[in-house]
Amino acid sequence: MAHGVSVLALLTVFATSTLAQAQPQELPVSEVASGIFVHHGKTALMARENDGATANIGFIIGESAVAVVDSGGSVREGQRLLAAIRSRTGKPIRYVINTHGHPDHVFGNAAFVGDGTVFVGHRNLPRALTARGQFYLDAFRRIMGEQLMDGVRLIPPTHLVDGTIKLDLGSRTLTLRSWPTAHSDSDVTVLDEQTKTLFAGDLVFLGHIPVLDGSIRGWLDVIDELNKIPAERVVPGHGPVSEWPGALTGQRRYLETLASDVRKLVARGAPITVAADTAAAGERPRWQLFDDYNARNATAAFSEIEWE
Numbered sequence: 367m368a369h370g371v372s373v374l375a376l377l378t379v380f381a382t383s384t385l386a387q388a389q390p391q392e393l394p395v396s397e398v399a400s401g402i403f404v405h406h407g408k409t410a411l412m413a414r415e416n417d418g419a420t421a422n423i424g425f426i427i428g429e430s431a432v433a434v435v436d437s438g439g440s441v442r443e444g445q446r447l448l449a450a451i452r453s454r455t456g457k458p459i460r461y462v463i464n465t466h467g468h469p470d471h472v473f474g475n476a477a478f479v480g481d482g483t484v485f486v487g488h489r490n491l492p493r494a495l496t497a498r499g500q501f502y503l504d505a506f507r508r509i510m511g512e513q514l515m516d517g518v519r520l521i522p523p524t525h526l527v528d529g530t531i532k533l534d535l536g537s538r539t540l541t542l543r544s545w546p547t548a549h550s551d552s553d554v555t556v557l558d559e560q561t562k563t564l565f566a567g568d569l570v571f572l573g574h575i576p577v578l579d580g581s582i583r584g585w586l587d588v589i590d591e592l593n594k595i596p597a598e599r600v601v602p603g604h605g606p607v608s609e610w611p612g613a614l615t616g617q618r619r620y621l622e623t624l625a626s627d628v629r630k631l632v633a634r635g636a637p638i639t640v641a642a643d644t645a646a647a648g649e650r651p652r653w654q655l656f657d658d659y660n661a662r663n664a665t666a667a668f669s670e671i672e673w674e
């Protein structure tokens with residue numbers, strides 16, 4: 367009898383987990399403009415407890431097709447985004463656009479493989495994923511655990527953005543632009559021409575401290591160019607959807623302060639550890655996760671600026 371119960375229990379667990387995989391719970395999304403849906407990532411480090419769902423990700427529905435902008439920090443998050451799409455439209459998902467190669471934006475890609483979906487990204491993104499991919503997989507297996515990392519695969523784009531390209535979703539045009547090294551070396555923005563909504567990826571942070579993994583000088587130059595984009599609202603990589611271009615103000619101030627503090631330290635021959643401890647310290651009250659990233663940002667800025 368006991369044996370019978372345990373088999374039944376096992377079968378129940380198996381059936382439940384199979385069902386859970388077949389029908390993942392929809393990711394909560396909000397419609398930020400007509401036909402544009404965004405899941406607001408948690409302002410936190412990627413962790414087992416949050417499914418790696420820390421970045422803003424979303425989708426855009428046209429007359430004939432759907433485009434996904436970033437797939438999330440785990441296949442589970444990607445599957446939940448897919449469920450959110452499928453409860454709103456049966457149109458084919460023609461494109462998955464990756465705004466850059468960081469894990470919280472690309473680890474959900476495998477959920478969208480098939481049915482002719484084309485992966486789109488910066489011309490540098492395949493190289494970036496080759497260079498960093500295995501490191502990311504190993505590191506996040508430790509951080510998020512085997513179960514959540516199961517099925518995560520690095521899927522490089524086959525449709526590359528070099529300059530400006532347009533994608534047609536049927537009576538809805540997306541303008542994609544590749545940028546010089548700024549937040550990372552593979553940043554792409556997506557502008558929905560119809561609603562003037564800009565998906566900025568991690569070229570724009572709000573609330574969440576900006577994270578520097580490219581070039582501080584490059585990023586400040588890119589901000590000047592981003593400022594000219596005729597958008598009405600921005601979906602930042604992290605933080606709330608906001609009016610444009612006012613959303614750039616805080617991030618520009620932070621990066622300018624960091625660069626200027628680091629320049630002063632370099633000029634007086636201070637060691638890099640002092641930069642890590644003190645640069646942009648006055649910005650601490652203005653940003654979430656400041657202590658998780660500021661020292662790393664200062665170190666990266668120091669390494670770049672000491673060679674100026």
Ligand SMILES: [Zn+2]
Binds near residue numbers: 466
């Ligand atoms: Zn990023």
